[in-house]
Amino acid sequence: MAGPLDGVKVVEITMFQQGPVAGMRLGDLGADVIKVEPKTGDPGRGMMRIVGADTGLKGRNYYFESNNRNKRSIVLDLRTEKGLGIFLKLIDRADVFLTNMSIEAPQRMGIGPEALLKRNPRLIYTHASGWGRKGPDANELSFDYTGIARSGTMMMCGERGGPPGTLIPGIGDEHGGLMCAWAVTAALYARERTGKGQLVDTSLMGSLIALHGVNFAAPGVLGQEFPRLLRSEAGNPIYNHYKCKDDKWIVIAHLQPDRYWPNVCKAMGIEELERDPKFSTIEARHDNGKELVSILDKQFATKTRDEWMKIFKKENVIHTPIQSASEVFQDPQALANDYIVPVDHPVWGKIKMLGFPWAFHETPASVKREAPELGQHTEEILLELDYSWDDIANLKSEEVIP
Amino acid sequence: MPGPLDGVKVVELTMFQQGPVCGTKLGDLGADVIKVEPPTGDPARGFMRIIGTMVGLKGRNYYFENHNRNKRSIVLDLKTERGMEVFLKLIDRADVFLTNLSIEAPIKMGIGPEVLLKRNPRLIYAQASGWGRKGPDANGLSFDYTGIGRSGLMMSCGERGTPPAQILPGLGDELGGMVCAWAVCTALYAREKTGKGQLVDTSLMGSIMCMLSLVLSAPAILGQEFPRENRSAAGNPIYNHYRAKDDKWFILAHLQPDRYWPNVCRALGMPELEKAPRFNSIEARGEHAEELIAIMDKQCLTKTREEWFGIFKKEGIIYTPIQSPREVVDDPQALANDYVAWFDHPVLGRTKMVGFPWDFNQTPASVRREAPEFGQHTEEILLELGYTWDDTTKLRDEKAIL
Numbered sequence: 001m002a003g004p005l006d007g008v009k010v011v012e013i014t015m016f017q018q019g020p021v022a023g024m025r026l027g028d029l030g031a032d033v034i035k036v037e038p039k040t041g042d043p044g045r046g047m048m049r050i051v052g053a054d055t056g057l058k059g060r061n062y063y064f065e066s067n068n069r070n071k072r073s074i075v076l077d078l079r080t081e082k083g084l085g086i087f088l089k090l091i092d093r094a095d096v097f098l099t100n101m102s103i104e105a106p107q108r109m110g111i112g113p114e115a116l117l118k119r120n121p122r123l124i125y126t127h128a129s130g131w132g133r134k135g136p137d138a139n140e141l142s143f144d145y146t147g148i149a150r151s152g153t154m155m156m157c158g159e160r161g162g163p164p165g166t167l168i169p170g171i172g173d174e175h176g177g178l179m180c181a182w183a184v185t186a187a188l189y190a191r192e193r194t195g196k197g198q199l200v201d202t203s204l205m206g207s208l209i210a211l212h213g214v215n216f217a218a219p220g221v222l223g224q225e226f227p228r229l230l231r232s233e234a235g236n237p238i239y240n241h242y243k244c245k246d247d248k249w250i251v252i253a254h255l256q257p258d259r260y261w262p263n264v265c266k267a268m269g270i271e272e273l274e275r276d277p278k279f280s281t282i283e284a285r286h287d288n289g290k291e292l293v294s295i296l297d298k299q300f301a302t303k304t305r306d307e308w309m310k311i312f313k314k315e316n317v318i319h320t321p322i323q324s325a326s327e328v329f330q331d332p333q334a335l336a337n338d339y340i341v342p343v344d345h346p347v348w349g350k351i352k353m354l355g356f357p358w359a360f361h362e363t364p365a366s367v368k369r370e371a372p373e374l375g376q377h378t379e380e381i382l383l384e385l386d387y388s389w390d391d392i393a394n395l396k397s398e399e400v401i402p
Numbered sequence: 403m404p405g406p407l408d409g410v411k412v413v414e415l416t417m418f419q420q421g422p423v424c425g426t427k428l429g430d431l432g433a434d435v436i437k438v439e440p441p442t443g444d445p446a447r448g449f450m451r452i453i454g455t456m457v458g459l460k461g462r463n464y465y466f467e468n469h470n471r472n473k474r475s476i477v478l479d480l481k482t483e484r485g486m487e488v489f490l491k492l493i494d495r496a497d498v499f500l501t502n503l504s505i506e507a508p509i510k511m512g513i514g515p516e517v518l519l520k521r522n523p524r525l526i527y528a529q530a531s532g533w534g535r536k537g538p539d540a541n542g543l544s545f546d547y548t549g550i551g552r553s554g555l556m557m558s559c560g561e562r563g564t565p566p567a568q569i570l571p572g573l574g575d576e577l578g579g580m581v582c583a584w585a586v587c588t589a590l591y592a593r594e595k596t597g598k599g600q601l602v603d604t605s606l607m608g609s610i611m612c613m614l615s616l617v618l619s620a621p622a623i624l625g626q627e628f629p630r631e632n633r634s635a636a637g638n639p640i641y642n643h644y645r646a647k648d649d650k651w652f653i654l655a656h657l658q659p660d661r662y663w664p665n666v667c668r669a670l671g672m673p674e675l676e677k678a679p680r681f682n683s684i685e686a687r688g689e690h691a692e693e694l695i696a697i698m699d700k701q702c703l704t705k706t707r708e709e710w711f712g713i714f715k716k717e718g719i720i721y722t723p724i725q726s727p728r729e730v731v732d733d734p735q736a737l738a739n740d741y742v743a744w745f746d747h748p749v750l751g752r753t754k755m756v757g758f759p760w761d762f763n764q765t766p767a768s769v770r771r772e773a774p775e776f777g778q779h780t781e782e783i784l785l786e787l788g789y790t791w792d793d794t795t796k797l798r799d800e801k802a803i804l
Binding site: 214217 | 467469585641730735
């Protein structure tokens with residue numbers, strides 16, 4: 001079965017992460033994605049050197065690989081007339097153009113929204129920027145890090161009174177890419193009825209604000225913030241996380257706390273507290289939160305996480321392990337639902353990759369190809385555009401393509 | 403101009419956050435969304451009491467308000483024969499059925515995917531669960547907290563070697579709702595080509611993992627984790643965050659650090675370090691990072707954030723403020739792009755709400771109505787289904803509606 005975007009043609013000029021992720025997800029959904037790269041390539045190809053991390057692994061880097069599967073690569077020099085001509089031929093046949101350059105860049109290159117939508121009125125012209133098309137900072141540079149800082153993410157992570165939370169990089173760009181790919185699907189659906197393409201903007205900033213919707217609803221509606229949390233003083237101590245004997249952490253999550261309080265007491269061997277007026281109601285546990293958390297801290301430290309999980313299962317306590325990235329990758333639940341999928345990679349052999357967040361029962365997503373080598377499909381794509389081998393040789397000698 | 407999903411009819415049976423967010427976003431995109439509630443209502447209507455927070459504000463709570471705008475509410479008792487009959491009439495005319503009940507619940511109620519898709523083969527049946535339809539824990543309970551714990555987010559935030567990071571609640575459910583809404587858009591597009599509806603599953607776990615795709619790719623592909631960060635020992639000290647004199651934090655974000663190093667030295671008033679061999683290359687700064695960060699920490703404490711920004715702008719430094727949620731909702735950039743938008747609420751008055759992460763220039767998203775009062779549209783919707791006022795009275799007598 002083909003994916004839901006089977007037959008959709010996407011052309012992207014993207015770099016690093018936000019744009020590439022959007023294209024990759026459209027590819028997961030079945031679209032034919034052509035990545036147009038300059039001769040120097042997407043700088044994401046060299047990302048690991050930039051951040052000073054060692055990737056090695058047979059000349060591929062997982063950053064580029066993760067963001068560019070399900071694409072073909074064509075190298076074109078858009079500063080040459082012929083290079084631009086080929087690009088425009090691709091656009092004439094495309095359903096979607098996708099870019100994450102700065103807002104002004106495509107205009108300067110002569111491929112702004114007006115120019116391309118005039119050529120191809122059915123085109124979805126999608127621009128995933130840092131800060132959106134409007135406003136005082138529309139043209140500013142942005143990276144994942146600036147997005148998560150300015151959009152509030154770092155101030156929503158970490159403890160009350162503590163410094164901003166430190167995050168592993170990449171979450172913001174990844175999320176921005178998802179929001180952009182979503183916008184493309186909505187615009188494609190709209191085109192089915194209107195017959196028209198359009199310009200669609202998304203940004204790192206807007207995507208992150210949407211992600212934290214409920215936490216902005218507080219200052220937006222109430223004019224006051226929902227305070228950052230403090231584990232040791234949790235208002236509902238049985239909706240909190242604790243450290244076990246083996247230094248592994250566990251979440252217990254009861255949003256009907258009065259119903260579950262007896263189960264928790266029994267499971268944790270603190271039956272004497274069940275009817276203790278200091279702890280026996282939502283309000284009492286809130287008022288004496290600090291004391292109860294410290295009692296629970298001591299109890300949790302007496303058994304390993306596995307031991308607790310067995311007891312919790314028996315006593316019907318709602319719980320979950322706090323997993324590291326490596327643990328997530330072993331999680332049978334993640335594997336069963338294709339959140340992680342095995343991939344046969346031509347260079348790396350059998351590996352696991354992130355799979356899909358959606359399960360379409362009639363039009364499934366799939367990983368059909370690994371990230372392309374720079375310009376791997378230049379000739380193949382030119383042949384599809386009806387260039388002959390002679391033409392290709394000429395383009396090479398004129399240095400329009402490498 | 404109508405939104406991209408103009409004309410799409412959504413029926414939802416949802417509660418708390420993940421499902422409701424999905425419905426609201428479909429409503430933002432122009433769909434007509436009918437929220438079917440049991441006579442006890444979506445429990446989120448009383449959410450603020452559960453978590454022990456005062457909302458007050460004229461009998462509305464921002465949690466419910468944020469997740470239920472752009473919907474109409476009908477109250478139906480699906481345990482009565484007549485109530486179920488009305489529900490099925492709604493399904494017969496719907497394009498999308500959306501639920502975040504547990505995987506088994508709709509099947510037990512007699513409204514599982516097989517039953518509804520048989521009645522209406524063009525239906526998109528979307529279920530946003532906790533852990534997906536398959537796997538050992540498909541029927542395990544889940545909440546935002548369990549999702550972010552198990553899927554790796556808490557271990558991707560916070561400093562290396564410290565406990566799992568506190569994360570303000572709601573982010574996981576919010577993301578899960580958006581990924582589900584994206585899946586619905588995609589399935590609607592596929593239906594234009596195939597003529598068929600389908601079952602689409604998304605989950606909290608799959609959605610969070612999708613956002614952590616890059617973080618999770620390291621253990622997947624390399625078999626090792628990308629280490630958590632450590633601010634005081636950041637490998638690239640001019641891609642790091644610092645505290646100003648007024649306790650406000652900001653970010654320096656230079657991914658071409660050698661190019662910008664002289665600017666940073668000049669701006670921070672440490673020109674003597676520019677040519678110091680300990681610091682004057684990527685590698686040198688990486689090796690002496692702790693020393694350099696300590697120096698920069700001291701420098702940054704000598705001026706307020708505003709003062710620094712004045713200097714940084716002049717010196718061509720790439721920087722951004724680390725904003726609190728309250729600062730974000732006042733950010734002119736966020737307002738200019740409708741990431742945060744003003745809205746005239748009939749009860750709350752003129753208020754800000756989180757707007758939209760996408761800007762469609764032909765088919766814009768919009769907030770057309772506030773979250774509905776409980777059962778506010780029961781009669782209106784019944785009349786649309788062809789029921790008369792007499793029928794409505796009978797349904798009320800039979801307790802199928804309120």
